[in-house]
Amino acid sequence: MPARWRLEIHDSLTSTNDVCIGRGETGEAAGLAVLARRQTGARGSRGRGWTEPPSGNLALSVLLRPETALDRPGLWPFLAGLALHRALRQVSPAAVTLKWPNDVLLHGRKLAGILIERGLHADGAWLVIGFGANLAAAPVLAERTAACLAEAAPAPDAETTAWAVLDALDHWCAIWRDQGFEALRVAWLERAHPVGTTLAVRDRDAQREGSFCGIAPDGALLLSRDGRIERVETGDVLLLSGSR
Numbered sequence: 001m002p003a004r005w006r007l008e009i010h011d012s013l014t015s016t017n018d019v020c021i022g023r024g025e026t027g028e029a030a031g032l033a034v035l036a037r038r039q040t041g042a043r044g045s046r047g048r049g050w051t052e053p054p055s056g057n058l059a060l061s062v063l064l065r066p067e068t069a070l071d072r073p074g075l076w077p078f079l080a081g082l083a084l085h086r087a088l089r090q091v092s093p094a095a096v097t098l099k100w101p102n103d104v105l106l107h108g109r110k111l112a113g114i115l116i117e118r119g120l121h122a123d124g125a126w127l128v129i130g131f132g133a134n135l136a137a138a139p140v141l142a143e144r145t146a147a148c149l150a151e152a153a154p155a156p157d158a159e160t161t162a163w164a165v166l167d168a169l170d171h172w173c174a175i176w177r178d179q180g181f182e183a184l185r186v187a188w189l190e191r192a193h194p195v196g197t198t199l200a201v202r203d204r205d206a207q208r209e210g211s212f213c214g215i216a217p218d219g220a221l222l223l224s225r226d227g228r229i230e231r232v233e234t235g236d237v238l239l240l241s242g243s244r
Helices: 016-025 075-091 158-179 181-191
Strands: 006-010 032-036 058-064 096-099 103-106 109-121 124-133 198-203 206-215 221-225 228-232 236-239
Touching (some): 006 158, 016 032, 016 109, 016 124, 032 158, 058 158, 075 096, 075 109, 075 158, 096 109, 124 158, 198 221
Antiparallel strands (some): 096 103, 198 206, 198 236, 206 221, 221 228
8 A cells, every 4th residue: 555645636627536547547656546626527336427516525536556456356345435434434423334335324325435446557457446425415316315424513624534534545454454354344344234224236127125134255245035145246235224
C-alpha cells in the first residue's frame, strides 16, 4: 500500500473512477486519490447510472496497484466496505450497517456504495475503488428511498470524510496483510445486518428469497432457502425484514 496518499480535489469531474482509470493506464503510481465536489457522469455498480445532488456528498476514487488486485477480486468489496463503514462512523454518530457485499445502510436504506474496477497495463495491474456516500443530501430514486448522514447530525465535510476513508483503507489493508481475509470476514459480519435477516437476491430476471446465514470463506453470500444453504456470488441484495 502507498505510504502517503496524494489527494486531488476538483470542483467538478465527469467521474472520479474514470480519472483514476485513465491515470492508471498511463502509469500513475499507487496512492492517487481523487475527490470531486460534483460529478456529472458518475456510474454505479452493474452498469447503472448514479444520480447526485448538486454538492456536499462524497465522490472519491483511489488508484491501487496491489499484487493481488486480479488474483483475489472477491477480497476488495469487503475491505472497501469496511473502510467506508469505519470512515462514516468516524465523521458521524449515525448507526450505519453493511449489506453484501459493500453497500452501507442507514436504517435499512442505502447511504453509500462502492464501485470497483480493475485491469492490466504494461506497468502492471491497477485497481480503482470508487466511494460514493450521501453526506448532505440523498438523491431521489424511482425504485427505492435513499438515506443521508444529515438525517442523524450535521453533514460532515467531504474532504474530511475523504481523509477518513484513506486512513481506514490503510487500517484494513494492514489487518488483511497481517491476519488474512478471515479477519475481514469476521469484522464484516459484526457490522452487517444480523444473521436471519430475510433477503431477496435479484440477478438478471430471477429473484431468490431466503434468510441470511453468513459469508463463505471466499466471500460468497450464504442464503438459507427451503432447508438448504445456497451460495450467492453476484446479484442485487434487498433487505425484506425491517425497513428498506
